[in-house]
Amino acid sequence: MSTVDAHADNIADRQRAAMGATLQRQRQAFVRDGPPGVGIRRNRIDRLMALVLDNTDAFVDAMAADFGTRSKAATLFTEVIGMVSVIEHTRSHVAQWMRATKLMRAARLGGLRAEVQPSPLGVVGIIGPWNFPLNLVVLPAATAFAAGNRVMIKMSEVTANTAELMRATAPNYFDQTELDVVTGGPEVAAAFSSLPFDHLFFTGSPSVGAQVQRAAAQNLVPVTLELGGKNPVVVAPNADVRRSATRIAQGRMVNGGQVCVCPDYVFVPEDRLEAFVDTARDTLRGMFGSIISNDDYCSSVNRANFDRVVGLVDDARANGASVETVAPEGELLPDPGTRKIAPTIVRDIDDTMKIANEEVFGPVLVVKGYAQLGEAIDYINQRPAPLVAYWYGPDDADFRAFVRNTRSGGVARNDFAAQMIPSAAPFGGVGRSGMGAYHGKAGFDTFSHHRTVVGSDLPFSVTGSAAPPFGKPMLMYADVMMRITKARNRRRLSASRPVSRP
Structure with a gap:
């Protein structure tokens, strides 16, 4: 190995260790503080918007420098104004989306209660692209905050001025345990992809998306891939x-x-x-x-x-x-x-x-x-x-x-x-153009785990019949249930239109 290669490896190792340490601090803070209430979630969204709105002129200049020629109007419309309505919709509906969904309402009278609770995943990693380097990290970050998560962002190295501005500005609005911004080249992106996040969100090309998914798979990290294609x-x-x-x-x-x-x-x-x-x-x-x-x-x-x-x-x-x-x-x-x-x-x-x-x-x-x-x-x-x-x-x-x-x-x-x-409306691809979706409630669901919580106050065990010993009565009961099920299925088949076999 050459001296140059060894030096590059040392830098990559230090960056990987630093990102891993930040992830650990965010996860510890998440566990310590528990799922945030609606007020904290909205406050984080508001601070994220303040980061953008307070520094809009600086971001416009940074993106003009990154692209060489990019008009102020284009940047304002595509990077800022274009995402406001989606974030406002998310902010106004987050309290509604946080509510548990009640199941089996009639059974509650008898003492059986069931519901599905949306719960935060923990720490979400976001890898942004270069074509809209601000919009396409801020929008998913706002959605992840709405779902109650902490966030780490890897900015695109192609738009280096925008990335550096985001990295330098974020600490003015967020503690590092809430939001952290990472910059660097492909080796940093590769290390970021390999971190054990609770969810990884990537926007970019299908070829790089495949690499991100492979890296995330090593830690069984679920991914959302927003890719492209020939439309x-x-x-x-x-x-x-x-x-x-x-x-x-x-x-x-x-x-x-x-x-x-x-x-x-x-x-x-x-x-x-x-x-x-x-x-x-x-x-x-x-x-x-x-x-x-x-x-x-x-x-x-x-x-x-x-x-x-x-x-x-x-x-x-x-x-x-x-x-x-x-x-x-x-x-x-x-x-x-x-x-x-x-x-x-x-x-x-x-x-x-x-x-x-x-x-x-x-x-x-x-x-x-x-x-x-x-x-x-x-x-x-x-x-x-x-x-x-x-x-x-x-x-x-x-x-x-x-x-x-x-x-x-x-x-x-x-x-x-x-x-x-x-x-x-959900936004996302299918097949080679991506997997998963965000915008609106689809994004909230992407960054949440829908946790089933069931409690019983019944005087008997509903599932006790599944435990041995079974005896002849249980076998007879199972046989009757199978006959009923088969008969019902036969009736449905006879009533439906025949489907030709391949």
């Missing part, structure tokens, strides 16, 4: 194609296309394909009179992501795809200096191209034609389930068939990210 869009045969193209093009440009719910590829009826592309092109051109000097045009977060997106487009072009760059006249794009990539429309792709299989995460839109709706549905179903599936068109039988016959984390019709508008 499909279907423009219905009877859709307003120009309105659809405008909205889809606008949605693709949010955060420079670096959003896990961005439309990735679009199916358009073959006879309306040219009209769609013409409108998308005109929309993109109208949005950006200039790009290189435009503060509203978000840069790729770093050179690695810039090169990756450019590489996907170059590979498609080299293998026969039609590539159209919607760049302002006189501007040479992509531009490595500003890490800006012009809006790009790609057609005529096939499955041998990288862009057909990798999430783009940039300002590039793939457009495909279809003759029959079933073609689009079959194509979507042959690929990993996306985080969101989009439909542009009326709410009719075709739309219902699309929802029924596809699989995705959510479905949005006629607008970008519409599935995230209701504050109470």
Whole structure:
């Protein structure tokens, strides 16, 4: 082992030990203080919001420095304003969600009481991404606080300025036993993933999510994975194609296309394909009179992501795809200096191209034609389930068939990210796009253990019949119960519609 490697290992060991010590202190405080009441939970949520709101300008500047170009308006809307309604909904409902659910109410008269109590898990670890480095750690942290937990956050090293600001600011609002913020590179993230949390929440790519899940499995730590994927869009045969193209093009440009719910590829009826592309092109051109000097045009977060997106487009072009760059006249794009990539429309792709299989995460839109709706549905179903599936068109039988016959984390019709508008709606993926959900009560449930508590004041034991010796009466009773159960099941089968066997 080289001296450099040994030094790096020593640093990683010290960081791992420090994080482990913090986790232990948080768990000890959790056990000592017990499950917090609604007042403490709301106070922690309020302090978390104060951390963000008191330092909003500093966070805006930090993210602009991290991205190179990212407008203040974009950061305010996506990082702060966009999460307020969800957190406010959580805060206002936490007392209701904390209540136990009563079971077997009639049996209470006889002395048998049963209920399910939501109880905190303990210490929750949160690993944040770089595309929305503030929103996507604050929102799950607020939900974990609502459920009564302590929280440790690992910020993304890609957005280092934001991470350092969060680390330096958090102690002004929280004791370390309530909230701790960790910074560092991949080796720190790997060590963080291997800690024995009571729950681990990760937002990022499926490939890194798999590594996080493997590390967590060593300690049997349950995980929630909020991942990405290639989100499909279907423009219905009877859709307003120009309105659809405008909205889809606008949605693709949010955060420079670096959003896990961005439309990735679009199916358009073959006879309306040219009209769609013409409108998308005109929309993109109208949005950006200039790009290189435009503060509203978000840069790729770093050179690695810039090169990756450019590489996907170059590979498609080299293998026969039609590539159209919607760049302002006189501007040479992509531009490595500003890490800006012009809006790009790609057609005529096939499955041998990288862009057909990798999430783009940039300002590039793939457009495909279809003759029959079933073609689009079959194509979507042959690929990993996306985080969101989009439909542009009326709410009719075709739309219902699309929802029924596809699989995705959510479905949005006629607008970008519409599935995230209701504050109470669960947000999460399925299959390769993730597991578990948060936002609203779904998040409270994710960070809670629903504990069944049953007590009996009956003069006899309900379950005593399961203990030997049994004797002939018990055997006869079991036989009668089996006959009744079988007869009931036969009646149900005969009354139901026959199902063909495979």
